[in-house]
Amino acid sequence: MNNNEKSLLNVDYGIGGITTHLRPREEGDDLHSETMVLNLGPAHPATHGTVRIVAELSGEKIVDADVELGFLHRGFEKMCETVDYNQVMPYADRLNYVSPIINNVGWCLTVEKLLEIEVPKRAQYIRVIMSELSRISDHLTCLGASAMELGAFTVMLYLMQAREYIWELIEDVTGARLTISYGRVGGLKADLPEGFAEKMHKALDGTRDQLDKADRLLTRNRIFIDRMCDVGTISKEDAIAYGCTGPFGRASGVDYDVRRDYPYSSYEDFSFEVPLGEKGDNYDRFLVRYEEIFQSMRICEQAIKNLPTGPICVDDPHIVLNPKEGVYSSIDGMINHFELVIFGVKPPQGDVYIPVEGGNGELGFYTVSDGTGKPYKVHVRPPCFVHMGTMKKMLLGSNIADVVPIFGMINMIGGECDR
Amino acid sequence: MSVSSSDQAALSEQLLQLLRSKLGNQIVSSSVELGDAIVWIKRSEMLNFFQILKLDTELDFSMLLDTTVVDWLDSRDERFEVVYHLMSLSKKFRLRVKIAVPEEEAHVDSLVLLWPSANFMEREAWDMYGVDFKGHPDLRRILMYDEFEGHPLRKDYPLRGKQPRVPLRHPEVDNTSRHMHREALVNIGGARN
Numbered sequence: 034m035n036n037n038e039k040s041l042l043n044v045d046y047g048i049g050g051i052t053t054h055l056r057p058r059e060e061g062d063d064l065h066s067e068t069m070v071l072n073l074g075p076a077h078p079a080t081h082g083t084v085r086i087v088a089e090l091s092g093e094k095i096v097d098a099d100v101e102l103g104f105l106h107r108g109f110e111k112m113c114e115t116v117d118y119n120q121v122m123p124y125a126d127r128l129n130y131v132s133p134i135i136n137n138v139g140w141c142l143t144v145e146k147l148l149e150i151e152v153p154k155r156a157q158y159i160r161v162i163m164s165e166l167s168r169i170s171d172h173l174t175c176l177g178a179s180a181m182e183l184g185a186f187t188v189m190l191y192l193m194q195a196r197e198y199i200w201e202l203i204e205d206v207t208g209a210r211l212t213i214s215y216g217r218v219g220g221l222k223a224d225l226p227e228g229f230a231e232k233m234h235k236a237l238d239g240t241r242d243q244l245d246k247a248d249r250l251l252t253r254n255r256i257f258i259d260r261m262c263d264v265g266t267i268s269k270e271d272a273i274a275y276g277c278t279g280p281f282g283r284a285s286g287v288d289y290d291v292r293r294d295y296p297y298s299s300y301e302d303f304s305f306e307v308p309l310g311e312k313g314d315n316y317d318r319f320l321v322r323y324e325e326i327f328q329s330m331r332i333c334e335q336a337i338k339n340l341p342t343g344p345i346c347v348d349d350p351h352i353v354l355n356p357k358e359g360v361y362s363s364i365d366g367m368i369n370h371f372e373l374v375i376f377g378v379k380p381p382q383g384d385v386y387i388p389v390e391g392g393n394g395e396l397g398f399y400t401v402s403d404g405t406g407k408p409y410k411v412h413v414r415p416p417c418f419v420h421m422g423t424m425k426k427m428l429l430g431s432n433i434a435d436v437v438p439i440f441g442m443i444n445m446i447g448g449e450c451d452r
Numbered sequence: 453m454s455v456s457s458s459d460q461a462a463l464s465e466q467l468l469q470l471l472r473s474k475l476g477n478q479i480v481s482s483s484v485e486l487g488d489a490i491v492w493i494k495r496s497e498m499l500n501f502f503q504i505l506k507l508d509t510e511l512d513f514s515m516l517l518d519t520t521v522v523d524w525l526d527s528r529d530e531r532f533e534v535v536y537h538l539m540s541l542s543k544k545f546r547l548r549v550k551i552a553v554p555e556e557e558a559h560v561d562s563l564v565l566l567w568p569s570a571n572f573m574e575r576e577a578w579d580m581y582g583v584d585f586k587g588h589p590d591l592r593r594i595l596m597y598d599e600f601e602g603h604p605l606r607k608d609y610p611l612r613g614k615q616p617r618v619p620l621r622h623p624e625v626d627n628t629s630r631h632m633h634r635e636a637l638v639n640i641g642g643a644r645n
Contacts, residue, residue: 102594102595103593103594103595103596103597106595106596108604110580110605111604111605111611115611146486146487147486149486271568273514273515273541274514274567274568274569275567275568275569276515276516276517276567276569287541288541289541294544295460295546383485383486384485384522384535384548385486385488386488386518386537386546386548388517395517397517397518397537399518399520399535399537401522409522410522410523412518412520414517414518414537418572418576419569419572419573421572422568422569422571422572451595452595
């Protein structure tokens with residue numbers, strides 16, 4: 034091919050932020066064998082995080098793809114090395130910002146394991162309730178956003194209304210809606226407010242109503258099923274090999290739930306089902322998440338019914354701040370207070386990995402302590418980062434229109450994936 | 453079939469005994485700390501070790517959950533410690549494998565062929581710590597941008613490290629997967645250098 038031909042073919046069609054380029058024709062190719070490279074993102078309305086997908090298309094089929102992450106990298110792990118253990122809490126909020134309490138609980142459990150303490154039963158139950166409420170809001174967001182991207186705008190509004198009920202409840206307990214910082218090493222920031230149980234039942238009933246409406250519009254909707262069924266299929270073997278956990282892995286039939294298999298924070302006290310999918314396509318992921326919302330409600334209701342009385346923090350002034358009466362009236366109370374504020378909690382040397390069931394899968398915290406008040410190393414295993422590794426596999430051979438539902442059902446949360 | 457925290461320690465002990473009997477000569481040291489099974493292995497025999505972990509039916513470590521690196525700077529003889537977390541779905545084992553890596557030869561073997569999940573994790577570990585994963589099919593930066601200099605999570609990288617300015621580039625596929633990279637795609641009207 035001579036130079037002239039090359040310059041004719043390589044025209045920059047940079048239209049509306051999407052750059053397309055023609056691959057030069059090879060000897061003997063006809064026109065239809067040309068593929069086109071299409072750049073999706075990083076700022077695209079359907080990528081709720083910022084992610085860039087470079088897809089090579091043959092007609093409408095994706096023949097090659099590359100997924101680029103990291104647009105929301107803030108250096109979470111580097112920042113954590115410079116603050117003390119309790120100060121990591123606000124940073125952890127901003128990992129999966131749709132379900133921040135699960136991150137808080139995960140981090141608290143990590144430090145508590147290093148300290149070899151166990152929080153009182155009441156705190157464990159409250160953590161479970163708040164985690165499950167967060168999980169509900171996480172799933173509602175994922176389902177609502179995915180439905181909206183497929184044109185079901187009403188469903189999104191119904192589910193956002195349901196999420197509003199949950200967030201109002203969370204606001205009632207913690208005082209914040211999004212970045213909550215409710216956890217503390219050795220306990221919780223505050224106890225549940227008066228009348229929480231009634232409010233919770235009301236919110237859950239409201240959520241059930243909204244879910245019912247969404248179900249009637251969506252689950253047996255022909256358009257929705259056509260767009261979701263047999264799209265983005267991952268077999269069970271692949272899901273295991275790619276490390277898929279959570280609703281994403283369970284939709285492929287990976288029978289693993291951290292809450293059931295490695296119970297933490299008293300999850301062994303509650304009965305709940307772990308829904309499994311069969312085919313591992315988008316529709317299964319939708320159904321698994323949908324069912325998990327109801328299971329989370331079950332756990333919430335059991336926990337509030339059997340909520341033990343007692344303190345919500347461990348009784349150790351070296352870990353949890355003294356009540357103010359103690360600080361103002363005794364000298365050791367004051368010393369403990371200042372030591373904790375200035376130097377922070379000091380776990381012994383060692384390293385620990387704690388998995389918790391996040392909204393998207395196994396959320397793991399790996400921490401190395403060198404015996405000082407600051408963590409030597411913090412590493413997060415974000416579930417959606419691992420799931421993004423399967424993205425290329427799912428995209429190959431699917432249509433360009435399937436990119437959005439596939440990406441939507443992975444539910445990549447930028448804050449968690451890119452840290 | 454749930455594993456409570458007290459069972460976890462017993463399970464870890466059982467796992468370590470199993471590992472010592474099967475792979476005793478490849479293990480440098482092993483211990484149970486806070487209920488977690490930890491194994492240190494030699495770098496030279498790591499591929500063999502991991503292969504047996506995955507393929508042996510009594511161990512059956514089907515999932516590689518996490519890969520990361522700890523930077524010990526000067527406080528240890530060998531600066532880096534590559535940490536793997538594995539899980540066996542059928543046997544409920546969890547294992548932490550550690551490999552010490554000196555700074556001058558900061559490389560380990562890639563596990564992508566055994567567990568495809570290692571692909572992104574190893575790219576991240578390389579990006580953040582600069583430990584090379586030999587045999588990785590596509591070792592590029594994943595969280596940082598391509599022009600980034602240094603490895604941000606190393607302890608000697610400053611908290612507010614300054615980076616050189618990156619010239620404006622044509623928004624093209626230069627930084628995508630190697631096999632997608634084609635000369636003809638890049639050379640457009642002199643817009644990129």
